[in-house]
Amino acid sequence: MSSATTHPPARTSCPGCDSLALGESLLLAQQPVILNYRFETAEAAKHVARRDMELRECNDCGLVFNAILDAAAIPYDDRYENRQNFSASFIAMLSETANTLSERYNLAGGAVLEVGCGKGDFLTLLCDRANAQGFGYDTSYEEGGSEANERVTFFQRYVTPADVTQKIDLVICRHVVEHVPDIGDFFRLLHAIATAGGGSAVYVETPALEWIVEHNAFWDVFYEHCNYFPTRTLRKLAEQAGFTVLQHRFIFGGQYQALELRPGEIDPAVTALHSQNGPVLRMFAESFVSSCSQVIARLEEAGAAQGWAIWGAGAKGVSLANALLTFPPTFVIDSNPSKQGMFLPGTGIPVIAPDDPKVARAPVILVANPNYISEIRATLAKQGFSPLLMPL
Ligand SMILES: [Zn+2]
Known part of the structure; x- marks a missing residue:
């Protein structure tokens, strides 16, 4: 890469x-x-x-977006790895989402299509749970990435409405809309897919900008995410594309928003979008730099000069390591085996397993996602480690 x-x-x-x-x-x-990319050497990762x-x-719909995105620079190929399902808390959330969707949309014996299925883990879980047929589309899908399963078919490419040749009960689109440059068009594409599926319900899940702003979560802003949606914005863009909103709620401790839709008639009243809440970017921009130095000050106070680590080599962890480069972590710990032994994009910091003896060299561990603290404490205790866990 250049x-x-x-x-x-x-x-x-x-x-x-x-x-x-x-x-x-x-x-x-x-x-x-x-950030969600596997580099095999520190040098390649740094470059x-x-x-x-x-x-x-x-000012109209409230969307926060990267105005100078170079989408071609982001390689969504099979070295893109964003699975988080090596954590019990995360699996519990996925499992709850699968149960809810399966019951609400009577998926037993039905069909589910996922737009942007990643390695296919959630689609496989949902189809197993519901005994439903699944179709997953993603350019980063990896052959053999998900367990072999006769119920689910994967395609390593983008989906078009022409691919939909049978009734689809539910279209899923999790953690995709924040990556899509032409997001207005993308909602219209989802609408066309749901219409081709015979009026499929649509489930959209994405981070909530309110949570990022409220927690000064500078590590949740990174290049792969070109869109940041306040809840009212996500809803408005869906309505503008012709969807009727069935449900809209916060999940995962408020970090994510889940929007459930059904294609309906386009309501001309919603084409004129007016924001109800004030703008949020200024608030976030003002806190950005100070939040970063506050984290470093807290680390130093906690004794991190002797060595410290970040838990999680997902986007949050990698983004943190890059933002805190003036006081870099010794290593990053991740329970995803495909990330262990690899190096973080940008910093070249190594990723190690939770049971690696080197974990003892980090008396302080920074945990980006507060949802995982008790699980991490238990995992480390099993290995005889009891570092100070510092939530952000
Ligand atoms: Zn707008």
Whole structure:
């Protein structure tokens, strides 16, 4: 990968609602373009491609987006690895979501299509649970990535409405909309897929911008995510594409929002979008730099100068390591075996397993996701480690 600093001309209209009324901006210089990527050497990891990021906020629909995204710079191939299902808390959440969807949409004996299925783990879980047939589409799908299963068929490419030739009960789209540059068009594509499926219900899951702003979660802003949705924005973009909203709720301790939809008639009243809440980007921008130095100060106070680690080599952990580069962690711990022995994009910091004896060299461990603290404590106690776990 090159380290070119070029970017396309800045967008002058909102990719969600086409409005020209763009407000605040926040420049984040030279961000690694990919965090969920496996690098086999520290050198390759350090030389990950970088691009500037310019967040803009739409004054009409409230979408916060990267106005200078170079989408071609992000390699969503089979070395892209964003599975989080090596954690019991995460599996519990997936399992609950699968049960809820299976019951609410009577998926037993039915069919489910997933747009952006990753390695296919959630689709497989849901189809097993519901005894349903599954179709998963993702360019980062890896042959043999999910357990062989006669119920589920995977395609390593994007899906189009023409692919839908049978009745589909539910279309799933989890953690995809935050990656899609032309997001207004993407909701219209989802609508066309659901219509081709005979009026399928649609489940969309994505981070909630409210949580990021409320927690000053600077590590949750990174290049792979070109869109940040306040809840009202996600709902409005879906309605604008012709969906009727069935349910909209927070999940996973408020970090994510889950939106359930059904294709309906386009209501002309919602084409004129007006925000109800005030803009949020300015608040976030003001706290960005100070939050970063506060984390470093807390680490130093806790004795991290003797060695410290981040728990989790997912996007949050990698983003943190990059943001805290003036006081870098000794290593990152992750329970995903395919990340162990690899190096973090941007910093080249090594990833080790929770039962690696080197864990003892980090008396302080920073945990980005508070949902995992008790699980991590239990895992480390089993290995005889009792470091100070510092939640963010
Ligand atoms: Zn907009």
